[in-house]
Amino acid sequence: MxxxxxxxxxxxxxxxxxxxxxxxxxxxxxxxxxxxxxxxxxxxxxxxxxxxxxxxxxxxxxxxxxxxxxxxxxxxxxxxxxxxxxxxxxxxxxxxxxxxxxxxxxxxxxxxxxxxxxxxxxxxxxxxxxxxxxxxxxxxxxxxxxxxxxxxxxxxxxxxxxxxxxxxxxxxxxxxxxxxxxxxxxxxxxxxxxxxxxxxxxxxxxxxxxxxxxxxxxxxxxxxxxxxxxxxxxxxxxxxxxxxxxxxxxWNRDEYLGFGLSAHSLYNETRYSNTEDLHQYISLLNKYEKPVVHTDTLTKEEIITEYIILKLRMNSGLDIAHFQDKFDLNFEEKYGDKLKTLVNTGLLYKQSDSYKLTRSGMDVANKVFVEFV
Ligand code: SF4
CATH class of the missing domain: 3.20.20.70 (Aldolase class I)
Structure with a gap:
């Protein structure tokens, strides 16, 4: 594990x-x-x-x-x-x-x-x-x-x-x-x-x-x-x-457990959020109940979107071979037109087998990410 x-x-x-x-x-x-x-x-x-x-x-x-x-x-x-x-x-x-x-x-x-x-x-x-x-x-x-x-x-x-x-x-x-x-x-x-x-x-x-x-x-x-x-x-x-x-x-989407008020977790491809209410947090735990108030089991498409956005945040970028291994999908085939536009407008570039944000892309990162949602 x-x-x-x-x-x-x-x-x-x-x-x-x-x-x-x-x-x-x-x-x-x-x-x-x-x-x-x-x-x-x-x-x-x-x-x-x-x-x-x-x-x-x-x-x-x-x-x-x-x-x-x-x-x-x-x-x-x-x-x-x-x-x-x-x-x-x-x-x-x-x-x-x-x-x-x-x-x-x-x-x-x-x-x-x-x-x-x-x-x-x-x-x-x-x-x-x-x-x-x-x-x-x-x-x-x-x-x-x-x-x-x-x-x-x-x-x-x-x-x-x-x-x-x-x-x-x-x-x-x-x-x-x-x-x-x-x-x-x-x-x-x-x-x-x-x-x-x-x-x-x-x-x-x-x-x-x-x-x-x-x-x-x-x-x-x-x-x-x-x-x-x-x-x-x-x-x-x-x-x-x-x-x-x-x-x-x-950013690599490793599993993590968050404890405490309003903490979040990613476990078994499910995102959990704890209550933001301090008194509710304490009263649930007084009853030995987990203080989780929101659970979201991610679909494959949601996992892919998260993966792309989080990988692109890092300067090491998104490795297309790793994407293929993980999702059994060809990144360039799946996002061909979007990638072409983002590269042509100078927001993304390809280096070896990875896609990365350019400096201008970092300035407007959310605009790039929205293309993959
Ligand atoms: S009030 Fe907010 S920004 Fe200021 S120290 Fe506390 S958590 Fe940090």
């Missing part, structure tokens, strides 16, 4: 950022204990699925996993059997983590830290409603290294209202000077219902400029390449050997 991946959602944060629409709560620290009790019950309910499967990666995401006491993380990690090659990541946020956390994370087997940095410009961080400033972030990264971590990732946001190209470039330069081997750069999307959405609607903040957003994206690719951070997916860059195995697993 293939290896399995595990995602664990920790939905608590110290405060809510202005642009955030994730399922995360601030001011709910009193719910830590019941939440983790439920989480451990949920994992126990999946003992059949976990039995005999090697776990290749475990990912604590959020929310802010570093906002909860390290002991809670340890209690969850103890539920799984993993080996020294398992990639174990925890997301941390500057200002909500310190040297002692990093030491304890290492002691319990965590070997990869993913920082929510977003920017090294204090004004932009303030506009974002982040609780940290650039100095805190830099200090935390140094502490993380002092504690012995070398597999470190940083998330950055570009295209934020009032953010200039120069400010973004400065942030990338600070990041590069810190010699972090993995970076994710995300274009801001203004989500309905967020404080930022309200601010833009009330003209307190301007709408982000689309051309500037694309210029920042291209700058990310060029600037990070100079520090040997090679793009391996639309939004992800790594020094070779430091790519996120967990995320590559998602």
């Amino acid at each position: 293939n290896d399995l991946r595990i995602y664990i959602h920790i939905p608590f944060c110290k405060s809510k950022c202005n642009y955030c629409d994730f399922n995360s709560f601030a001011g709910m620290d009193h719910m830590f204990r019941p939440y983790f009790k439920s989480l451990i019950t949920e994992i126990a309910l999946y003992s059949n699925e976990l039995r005999g499967r090697r776990i290749d990666s475990i990912y604590f995401g959020g929310g802010t996993p570093s906002h909860v006491d390290v002991q809670y993380i340890y209690q969850v990690l103890k539920c799984f059997t993993f080996d020294e090659n398992t990639e174990i990541t925890i997301e941390v946020n500057p200002g909500v983590v310190g040297y002692h956390n990093f030491v304890q994370y290492r002691q319990m087997g965590i070997n990869r830290i993913s920082f929510g940095i977003q920017s090294f410009n204090d004004r932009i961080l303030m506009y974002m409603g982040r609780i940290h400033n650039s100095l805190t972030a830099i200090n935390n990264i140094h502490e993380c290294k002092e504690a012995g971590f070398d597999n470190i990732s940083a998330d950055m946001i570009f295209g934020y209202p009032k953010q200039t190209l120069e400010q973004y470039e400065d942030s990338l330069n600070v990041l590069k000077s810190l010699e972090i081997p993995h970076v994710s750069c995300y274009s801001l999307s203004i989500e309905p219902g967020t404080l930022l959405d309200e601010m833009v609607k009330k003209n307190v903040m301007p709408m982000p400029d689309e051309d500037l957003d694309r210029a920042m994206y291209n700058l990310s690719i060029e600037s990070l390449k100079k520090a040997n951070l090679q793009q391996y997916e639309i939004s992800n860059f790594a020094v070779p050997g430091y790519e996120s195995r967990h995320n590559i697993g998602y």
Whole structure:
């Protein structure tokens, strides 16, 4: 049987950022204990699925996993059997983590830290409603290294209202000077219902400029390449050997089990979603019922569509021989006309036996993907 991946959602944060629409709560620290009790019950309910499967990666995401006491993380990690090659990541946020956390994370087997940095410009961080400033972030990264971590990732946001190209470039330069081997750069999307959405609607903040957003994206690719951070997916860059195995697993459609509030799973070609309601999550698990509220068994066509979209996200692209092996179908015959159009319009190219997004294709990736839906 293939290896399995595990995602664990920790939905608590110290405060809510202005642009955030994730399922995360601030001011709910009193719910830590019941939440983790439920989480451990949920994992126990999946003992059949976990039995005999090697776990290749475990990912604590959020929310802010570093906002909860390290002991809670340890209690969850103890539920799984993993080996020294398992990639174990925890997301941390500057200002909500310190040297002692990093030491304890290492002691319990965590070997990869993913920082929510977003920017090294204090004004932009303030506009974002982040609780940290650039100095805190830099200090935390140094502490993380002092504690012995070398597999470190940083998330950055570009295209934020009032953010200039120069400010973004400065942030990338600070990041590069810190010699972090993995970076994710995300274009801001203004989500309905967020404080930022309200601010833009009330003209307190301007709408982000689309051309500037694309210029920042291209700058990310060029600037990070100079520090040997090679793009391996639309939004992800790594020094070779430091790519996120967990995320590559998602893009390869590896099976994974997600635990916690609003977590998703892909198991046996079925997608499962947990409830997004914290109280429902806890009350279902108090009754030893799985908190799954949506189940979608994928048809062959849906699996093919997912496969194409996820493979094209990666710079390695879609290998037509692998497609043939997997689906017993000829990719070029099935999508001949669409492929021709996408290649002719400069959005896709063929290299050896793989189709890949061009740089322009990455700019409008969703437009390309929709062709295969
Ligand atoms: S720290 Fe992350 S999850 Fe928490 S509110 Fe900010 S953006 Fe959202």
